[in-house]
Amino acid sequence: xxxxxxxxxxxxxxxxxxxxxxxxxxxxxxxxxxxxxxxxxxxxxxxxxxxxxxxxxxxxxxxxxxxxxxxxxxxxxxxxxxxxxxxxxxxxxxxxxxxxxxxxxxxxxxxxxxxxxxxxxxxxxxxxxxxxxxxxxxxxxxxxxxxxxxxxxxxxxxxxxxxxxxxxxxxxxxxxxxxxxxxxxxxxxxxxxxxxxxxxxxxxxxxxxxxxxxxxxxxxxxxxxxxxxxxxxxxxxxxxxxxxxxxxxxxxxxxxxxxxxxxxxxxxxxxxxxxxxxxxxxxxxxxxxxxxxxxxxxxxxxxxxxxxxxxxxxxxxxxxxxxxxxxxxxxxxxxx
Amino acid sequence: xxxxxxxxxxxxxxxxxxxxxxxxxxxxxxxxxxxxxxxxxxxxxxxxxxxxxxxxxxxxxxxxxxxxxxxxxxxxxxxxxxxxxxxxxxxxxxxxxxxxxxxxxxxxxxxxxxxxxxxxxxxxxxxxxxxxxxxxxxxxxxxxxxxxxxxxxxxxxxxxxxxxxxxxxxxxxxxxxxxxxxxxxxxxxxxxxxxxxxxxxxxxxxxxxxxxxxxxxxxxxxxxxxxxxxxxxxxxxxxxxxxxxxxxxxxxxxxxxxxxxxxxxxxxxxxxxxxxxxxxxxxxxxxxxxxxxxxxxxxxxxxxxxxxxxxxxxxxxxxxxxxxxxxxxxxx
Ligand SMILES: Nc1ncnc2c1ncn2[C@@H]1O[C@H](COP(=O)(O)OP(=O)(O)OP(=O)(O)O)[C@@H](O)[C@H]1O
Ligand SMILES: Nc1ncnc2c1ncn2[C@@H]1O[C@H](COP(=O)(O)OP(=O)(O)O)[C@@H](O)[C@H]1O
Ligand code: SF4
Ligand code: SF4
Ligand SMILES: [Mg+2]
Ligand SMILES: [Mg+2]
Numbered sequence: 166x167x168x169x170x171x172x173x174x175x176x177x178x179x180x181x182x183x184x185x186x187x188x189x190x191x192x193x194x195x196x197x198x199x200x201x202x203x204x205x206x207x208x209x210x211x212x213x214x215x216x217x218x219x220x221x222x223x224x225x226x227x228x229x230x231x232x233x234x235x236x237x238x239x240x241x242x243x244x245x246x247x248x249x250x251x252x253x254x255x256x257x258x259x260x261x262x263x264x265x266x267x268x269x270x271x272x273x274x275x276x277x278x279x280x281x282x283x284x285x286x287x288x289x290x291x292x293x294x295x296x297x298x299x300x301x302x303x304x305x306x307x308x309x310x311x312x313x314x315x316x317x318x319x320x321x322x323x324x325x326x327x328x329x330x331x332x333x334x335x336x337x338x339x340x341x342x343x344x345x346x347x348x349x350x351x352x353x354x355x356x357x358x359x360x361x362x363x364x365x366x367x368x369x370x371x372x373x374x375x376x377x378x379x380x381x382x383x384x385x386x387x388x389x390x391x392x393x394x395x396x397x398x399x400x401x402x403x404x405x406x407x408x409x410x411x412x413x414x415x416x417x418x419x420x421x422x423x424x425x426x427x428x429x430x431x432x433x434x435x436x437x438x439x440x441x442x443x444x445x446x447x448x449x450x451x452x453x454x455x456x457x458x459x460x461x462x463x464x465x466x467x468x469x470x471x472x473x474x475x476x477x478x479x480x481x482x483x484x485x486x487x488x489x490x491x492x493x494x495x496x497x498x499x500x501x
Numbered sequence: 502x503x504x505x506x507x508x509x510x511x512x513x514x515x516x517x518x519x520x521x522x523x524x525x526x527x528x529x530x531x532x533x534x535x536x537x538x539x540x541x542x543x544x545x546x547x548x549x550x551x552x553x554x555x556x557x558x559x560x561x562x563x564x565x566x567x568x569x570x571x572x573x574x575x576x577x578x579x580x581x582x583x584x585x586x587x588x589x590x591x592x593x594x595x596x597x598x599x600x601x602x603x604x605x606x607x608x609x610x611x612x613x614x615x616x617x618x619x620x621x622x623x624x625x626x627x628x629x630x631x632x633x634x635x636x637x638x639x640x641x642x643x644x645x646x647x648x649x650x651x652x653x654x655x656x657x658x659x660x661x662x663x664x665x666x667x668x669x670x671x672x673x674x675x676x677x678x679x680x681x682x683x684x685x686x687x688x689x690x691x692x693x694x695x696x697x698x699x700x701x702x703x704x705x706x707x708x709x710x711x712x713x714x715x716x717x718x719x720x721x722x723x724x725x726x727x728x729x730x731x732x733x734x735x736x737x738x739x740x741x742x743x744x745x746x747x748x749x750x751x752x753x754x755x756x757x758x759x760x761x762x763x764x765x766x767x768x769x770x771x772x773x774x775x776x777x778x779x780x781x782x783x784x785x786x787x788x789x790x791x792x793x794x795x796x797x798x799x800x801x802x803x804x805x806x807x808x809x810x811x812x813x814x815x816x817x818x819x820x821x822x823x824x825x826x827x828x829x830x831x832x833x
């Protein structure tokens with residue numbers, strides 16, 4: 166966990182409703198009338214991911230987690246800012262240049278139904294990327310690799326001629342992971358890979374991810390809603406709110422001493438097994454849709470500590486004495 | 502008296518060649534105002550049980566035998582008319598996906614008004630006032646504005662609140678909530694659960710909460726039923742089950758939670774997976790995955806016994822109890 170693998174600075178992503186899926190609500194001919202809505206999904210994200218670490222990104226729905234993941238993978242083009250992979254800039258690559266990174270960076274999606282091709286057998290799904298990235302391998306070598314890979318994710322090799330719908334959700338998610346691992350990447354982005362799964366299957370998939378990390382010194386950017394998973398799995402945690410990171414800390418620090426008012430509310434909402442746990446801090450309202458460029462702190466509308474400065478000036482990330490970084494005026498002013 | 506009693510319920514699925522069992526001898530009671538949870542992995546039969554209670558199990562499934570009594574009236578023997586009177590008005594259902602209930606092309610306000618006017622004769626304006634009041638009760642901000650919006654304009658959490666509001670309109674005795682928060686964020690999940698809890702408590706409504714997450718049910722349900730492969734394997738007070746799970750399956754479910762392993766260590770997964778209906782193992786259905794399985798488990802079905810903590814169907818627990826009682830006798 167020493168060398169930075171990916172460095173993200175000042176990342177911004179604005180969707181305009183005409184090109185985004187919001188536009189689909191408009192009828193033909195409606196386009197262009199009125200003002201175009203902008204959605205400010207990312208508003209200046211700075212983040213470093215180190216080699217071999219698991220960095221979890223948490224935050225409520227719509228806060229920009231998937232957009233961040235997709236930007237890193239080159240699936241969304243950033244509106245501003247830079248992304249570096251080791252010492253190479255990767256935010257504006259053309260398709261050919263991106264090819265070279267395909268094998269080093271892989272993504273696992275939330276819905277294993279949608280991410281596996283339903284018309285390809287498991288063998289086809291796995292052999293294709295292996296053969297593509299290793300043209301020197303013979304057919305037999307490829308077969309052998311597919312077999313090893315399947316066994317390593319706990320799927321018996323003799324089911325390799327089956328189609329995705331013949332597997333359970335957990336098995337499908339392990340096949341997605343096998344496909345991501347098939348090209349021996351250095352970095353895997355996993356966007357809510359567990360949320361379609363129940364607790365026992367979650368445990369299978371998480372164990373597999375931890376095993377593979379140890380085996381290959383993989384780095385993970387792991388996006389999840391589930392804070393119990395974060396506490397268990399992450400080395401560091403980035404808390405996001407409306408397209409910004411508001412707190413970044415080592416996992417144990419974050420859970421023992423959450424600092425940002427939003428982090429505090431988020432952590433208090435974890436359903437605990439013991440019924441004596443304190444009641445959650447209630448946040449008023451839900452995450453607003455960011456249709457205006459935020460002025461001041463993005464959390465102002467729901468923050469019990471907001472003061473006039475919070476409405477005019479955006480708080481910067483500041484290093485705290487325990488090594489965490491927090492963006493909040495109240496903390497800087499020692500009001501909190 | 503019990504408000505609802507499910508008695509040796511068996512639900513089968515009838516396929517061309519085979520008769521498959523989906524629920525086997527499920528029995529439990531629910532008192533007025535009581536809150537119970539049904540937990541288990543996906544495929545355990547929780548949703549089938551939920552649907553069966555309102556006799557909504559669809560083909561190829563059917564209720565094979567057993568009784569479901571709502572205050573002594575057997576739901577399995579009711580006519581369609583009688584059933585329609587019960588559904589919604591006495592037993593309401595909330596699903597994981599609110600869009601299963603909401604009509605996407607009608608404003609949420611009109612859907613609520615329609616519901617109200619379907620069972621009381623009042624004019625639109627009065628019905629609208631009631632609807633807005635209910636939206637306020639479920640803590641929807643600016644309900645007057647929301648009244649005119651379509652479901653797609655609301656977030657997932659807000660839609661689930663609308664569902665709860667619509668359920669409340671008919672003053673049901675029982676709410677069956679099938680994974681109502683699984684699709685929501687943790688913060689919103691907690692809010693919705695608190696809302697559900699408060700609403701059941703304030704109105705004396707009984708709740709059957711279906712979930713795969715014991716953490717979720719621990720705050721809401723007084724009693725928990727653990728299901729595996731269409732059967733109840735443990736039943737007892739929620740806190741007792743969480744603190745002292747008896748059968749290996751409940752232990753496995755709890756141990757698999759991330760908070761049960763040290764940070765960074767492997768989680769305690771239950772090996773294998775839930776069998777499909779067609780692959781139901783003989784004897785105790787959990788035996789292929791159970792670390793304590795014996796030959797007896799592979800051939801015989803364990804009976805329900807009271808362990809002192811909860812009711813359990815498991816030979817290991819049974820053997821442990823009989824050892825204890827033998828020890829006691831030895832001491833006497
Ligand atoms: N293609 C698009 N066009 C328009 N708006 C978009 C598009 N993709 C995302 N957005 C908007 O950008 C914001 C961030 O979305 P994003 O998908 O990154 O959220 P998220 O944090 O991943 O949420 P979730 O937890 O629900 O997955 C949201 O307001 C979303 O509606
Ligand atoms: N319509 C159906 N046809 C055939 N099998 C079904 C049908 N509905 C459910 N099942 C099967 O019944 C079992 C229990 O399903 P379900 O009640 O949905 O589980 P849960 O709600 O606990 O996840 C599963 O094996 C499932 O595949
Ligand atoms: S900067 Fe102000 S509004 Fe933002 S979290 Fe801190 S106190 Fe609240
Ligand atoms: S009856 Fe046997 S197989 Fe079933 S849970 Fe108990 S010990 Fe395990
Ligand atoms: Mg997302
Ligand atoms: Mg279900």
